Every structure is written in C-alpha cells, then in structure tokens.
Amino acid sequence: MSRFLRFAPLLVLLLFVAIVAWRLITPDDTKIRSRMTGQPVPAFALEPATAGIPGLASKDLATGEPRLVNVFASWCVPCIAEAPLLMELKRQGVPIDAVAVRDRPSDVAEFLGRHGNPFQRIGADPESRVQIALGSSGVPETFVVDGRGVIRYQHMGPIEAGDLPALLREWEQAR
Amino acid sequence: MRLWLFALALLSAPVRADSDLPSARWANEQLPDPRQEAAAKALMEELRCLVCQGQSIADSDAELAGDMRAMVRQRIAAGEKPEAVREWLTERYGDWVSYRPPVEPLTWPLWIAPLLMLAAGALLLRKRLRRRG
Numbered sequence A: 001m002s003r004f005l006r007f008a009p010l011l012v013l014l015l016f017v018a019i020v021a022w023r024l025i026t027p028d029d030t031k032i033r034s035r036m037t038g039q040p041v042p043a044f045a046l047e048p049a050t051a052g053i054p055g056l057a058s059k060d061l062a063t064g065e066p067r068l069v070n071v072f073a074s075w076c077v078p079c080i081a082e083a084p085l086l087m088e089l090k091r092q093g094v095p096i097d098a099v100a101v102r103d104r105p106s107d108v109a110e111f112l113g114r115h116g117n118p119f120q121r122i123g124a125d126p127e128s129r130v131q132i133a134l135g136s137s138g139v140p141e142t143f144v145v146d147g148r149g150v151i152r153y154q155h156m157g158p159i160e161a162g163d164l165p166a167l168l169r170e171w172e173q174a175r
Numbered sequence B: 001m002r003l004w005l006f007a008l009a010l011l012s013a014p015v016r017a018d019s020d021l022p023s024a025r026w027a028n029e030q031l032p033d034p035r036q037e038a039a040a041k042a043l044m045e046e047l048r049c050l051v052c053q054g055q056s057i058a059d060s061d062a063e064l065a066g067d068m069r070a071m072v073r074q075r076i077a078a079g080e081k082p083e084a085v086r087e088w089l090t091e092r093y094g095d096w097v098s099y100r101p102p103v104e105p106l107t108w109p110l111w112i113a114p115l116l117m118l119a120a121g122a123l124l125l126r127k128r129l130r131r132r133g
Helices: A003-025 A079-091 A106-114 A127-132 A161-173 B002-011 B034-044 B063-077 B080-092 B103-133
Strands: A068-071 A094-100 A122-125 A141-145 A151-156
Touching: A068 A079, A068 A151, A068 B080, A079 A094, A079 A106, A079 A161, A094 A127, A106 A122, A122 A127, A127 B063, A127 B080, A141 A161, A151 A161, B063 B080
Parallel strands: A068 A094, A094 A122
Antiparallel strands: A068 A141, A141 A151
C-alpha cells in the first residue's frame, strides 16, 4: 500500500470533522423564501377578518402605490413583538394591509385593541390558502407589493428595529 | 427568590404557538373516492412540511401542513393532476418543497453518484478477487 493510501482514511475523517465544525459555527439558513418575489400577487379575495375593517383582495394591492402586506395572526407571539414597528411604519406613511391566518374575528379585534391597528385592510385566511399562494411559510411575514400588484420583497419573521431601513428602502424602490 | 420564581413559572400559562381553530376539512379526512385518495396520499408523502422541515405533510402535525393536505385533497378531488399540484407548490416554494428532486444539471451528481460508487465498489472487488486468485 502506498504511503498516501495509508493516510486516506485519516484525511476523510478530517474532512468530515471540518464540515461538521463549519456547519456548527455557521448553521444552514433554514428559511424557505417565496419564489413569488417578482411575480404578480396571485388572485384572491378574502372576507374581512374582523368587524369594521374591510377585507383584502388582490385587486386592492394594485392601486398605483406600493404597499406592505403583513401575514400575521393574533395567536402568533412574534407578531406582538413586531406590532410597534408596524405602527412606526404606518406613522411614516407606509400603507399596510394584512392577511390574518387561521384567526377568529373576536381574537383579531382583541389583538388590534391591545397592540394598535396599523392596517387599512385585513383579509381572513382561515385555511392558510392565501398564505400558501403567496409562498409564505410562517407568521409573521411581510411582503412589499408595488403599485402594479407585483411582489417585490419578502421579509421573513418579525420586523425588528434594525429591519426598518431595509423595508423602507424596498418600499421606496417599489414606487 | 428562586422559590418565588419557580412558583410563578408553575402558575404561568404556556404560550400558544398555534391557533386554536379546528383543522380544515380534508386535512385529516379521506376523500370518498379511493383512487383520488390514493393519488392525494402519494403526493402528500412527497411534499415537505414548511414548518417541521424534515417531515412530509402527510406525517406532520403542523397546522400549515394540515392546510396543505386539505389543499392537495381539494385540488385532486377537483380533477387536478398530482404533478400539476406539485408544480403549483414548486412555483411558490422552489424544488425544496418536493421530496422528489428534478433531473437537471444541478442534481446530476445526486443521480450519478450511486452508479459511480457502485462502479468503484465493483472495481475494488475485482482487484481483491484477482489478487487472491
């Protein structure tokens, strides 16, 4: 056996250990991004999620100005964390609509009463159909939709203070 | 202090991570037509759950997986081909959502590797047998 072959198993082991160490230090990104970015919003029409706030249809998203669409739920804890940031975006003049996933009208009303309402329209999505049609894989997620109703950007997970500049920039660029 | 915290922890309610809405119709109910149900089941076993990413939507208890099962059954019952449903989901979530990888340049190694390894094994075996002989 040649000298090289004798060390081959050791080299294989070292390679294996190196790969394991690399993945331990920089874990794989397990987010599944929507492939709908760059595509028009799929056609849908959702009933109002709670009394007093209109429902949401895809035609409401092609109004000539870019908007945010927040996929949220009253039972989602990170949605509480991002609520004040959505209020801040509203204060800065960003129009925001929402899809309430698997929610009850009374629960949505309670959530908005407790955390404020940044939304102009909220559609009820009791079987996650619009969520799946958008390519969203969880709550909360936020999409930037331009004036022609084309999805331009997807933010996954709760919006944190550090995410505001990027979201505002994407929203400006979608004009 | 520590005891107080412990008592508080016992009293606190667990945080809900799921809605308490009942699951969608067809999420856990079989289609009346056995042939359609078989087609839907076969597809559901090859679609990956977006929440518990190692499971198929047929195996997962996640609510989103339940809603995806309901969607698959509804579409199959409406006469859609399983491959069309898979494609519709792939358009949204990428090839990732399907457990059956497509044959394309990026996945060629995946399909060829077993053949190459088999060939290498045969070669090794032949060498060894010849040495003995």
